[in-house]
Structures are given as C-alpha cells and as structure tokens.
Amino acid sequence: MTTLDPYRPEDLAAAEALYWSAVRFTVGQVFGADPAVADEYRRDLSDAPPFERALALHDHPLDVAAALTGKSVTSERMKTYDHAFPAYRVGELLPVDDRSAHVERTSEILSSARRDDRAPMVTVATLNRFMGELGYQRLAVFAGVASYVLERKAWKRPLPRRLDMETLPGLTADREEVYGLDRALNVLNGLQEYARRRKPSSSIVFRIEKMKARLQRQS
Incomplete structure (x- = not known):
C-alpha cells in the first residue's frame, strides 16, 4: 500500500x-x-x-x-x-498539496442507498483486482477505516486519490474478507460518476462500465 x-x-x-x-x-x-x-x-x-x-x-x-x-x-x-500537520494524510507517505489532492469524502462519491442483505458476496481479493485495473493499491485498513489509495503513476486519471469505504469488510466462516455485491457496485458507480464529472470523454468512464458487467457475471 x-x-x-x-x-x-x-x-x-x-x-x-x-x-x-x-x-x-x-x-x-x-x-x-x-x-x-x-x-x-x-x-x-x-x-x-x-x-x-x-x-x-x-x-x-x-x-x-x-x-x-x-x-x-x-x-x-x-x-x-x-x-x-494539515497536509500529512493517513495512508500516504509523502506530503500532498490540498489544492490538488482529490481526496473525496465517501458521502460525495458513494450512494447511501440501503444495503441489500440478499446480495451475493464479493471477496476483497476480487475487488482489489478490479480496483487495481484502475490504478488503486489493495484495500488497506488504518485506524478503523478501509481505504483504497491511488498509485502515484495513476494520479493523472480523473479518479480520487483516496476512497474510504463505507464500512470495514465482512468475514466469512473461512475468515475471508468480503463485501456485498451491491456495495462493490456502489464503489464502481461512484468512481464512474466522479470520472464523468471531471472528464466525460475519459476512457475510464467506459472501462468502469465494462468492469461492472464483469463483476456481476463473476458473482
């Protein structure tokens, strides 16, 4: 991370x-x-x-x-x-400029729709692979918050540099970390809308649309 x-x-x-x-x-x-x-x-x-x-x-x-x-x-x-130390951010080892950090509040990206308790589960490992395609590091938990941090090499993409998840992942009986499919799609929907607002013509917008379909087929 x-x-x-x-x-x-x-x-x-x-x-x-x-x-x-x-x-x-x-x-x-x-x-x-x-x-x-x-x-x-x-x-x-x-x-x-x-x-x-x-x-x-x-x-x-x-x-x-x-x-x-x-x-x-x-x-x-x-x-x-x-x-x-106003510019020292948890999860980032180098100082950032607040004017260009693009660290968004979860409420500004993710929908607050009620969770679907019947939704199939998506492993964090699977979600990490999808987020990795966009340039994000693996999910990291710090001080009780689960976050995705964008790799420096992907900072030019119209994506937030850090996205805090709504909750910590759940655990299966086999101790495997998971999120509901509805929550995983919520993340991708939020990132897609964020990218669309910043750069409507970006290939990221279309890439995420395909990723959502893939995720649903795999679940």
Whole structure:
C-alpha cells in the first residue's frame, strides 16, 4: 500500500524525514513527553530492511506517539496535531498539496442507498483486482477505516486519490474478507460518476462500465 518504492533510497529518505519529524513533534508538543523516545524508536528501525521501514511509515504519528508515551489520543491532541500537520494524510507517505489532492469524502462519491442483505458476496481479493485495473493499491485498513489509495503513476486519471469505504469488510466462516455485491457496485458507480464529472470523454468512464458487467457475471 505504499506510494513509494522502498528500494529507492532517495524516496525512502524523503518520506522518513517527513514522517519522523511528525512523530518527534507529536511526542514532544502534542503529548508533552521527551522527543528522545521517538529518536530511540527510529534508531531501532534503522537497521530493518527497506520494505519493513516503509511499512512502518503507515503507522499514524498520533498512534505511534500514544504507544511510545503510554498516553491516550484525545480530541484536543488530535486538534493540536492537525493544526501542525494539515497536509500529512493517513495512508500516504509523502506530503500532498490540498489544492490538488482529490481526496473525496465517501458521502460525495458513494450512494447511501440501503444495503441489500440478499446480495451475493464479493471477496476483497476480487475487488482489489478490479480496483487495481484502475490504478488503486489493495484495500488497506488504518485506524478503523478501509481505504483504497491511488498509485502515484495513476494520479493523472480523473479518479480520487483516496476512497474510504463505507464500512470495514465482512468475514466469512473461512475468515475471508468480503463485501456485498451491491456495495462493490456502489464503489464502481461512484468512481464512474466522479470520472464523468471531471472528464466525460475519459476512457475510464467506459472501462468502469465494462468492469461492472464483469463483476456481476463473476458473482
């Protein structure tokens, strides 16, 4: 789910510089603790493989600081953090420009229609394949929210860079993650309408139409 290649040292170094400055600030200024604990944690990870270090950057600085200090994340601490780092987004390792991020609220993309409890199930693995065709990384769950994040190479497409799902996936008796077909189609419908509004002639609009038909045939 990373937005950078962990084996490109310059990219990883830039992401880490941003991330650890956020963690250090959060420990010291938000939680009122000694920032040295953040430095110690960073040193512990310094010898880890690049991929493991990149994965560590997905832990939100607030959660990391809470774990390091033993203090809880309160609404006041969240406000202090958000004021200091308004452009640092969960699930993205590099800073983004709010004017061009295209991170949409779920309510602005997905329909709020009542769920169809009789709809067949679609595995998250299947949905990941369809979303991957559009340029999205696999579904990732962070802080209780399931999201799809658009790969950097696909940012020019008329699609939101991140889409938060309405709910977490369900689990079958075999512990397989699933969504109802109605919810999966809701995602594709929302993305199709989003693309249509931004660029009506985009091939993405027609591609999603075909994807919806394929998904229904497979379910």
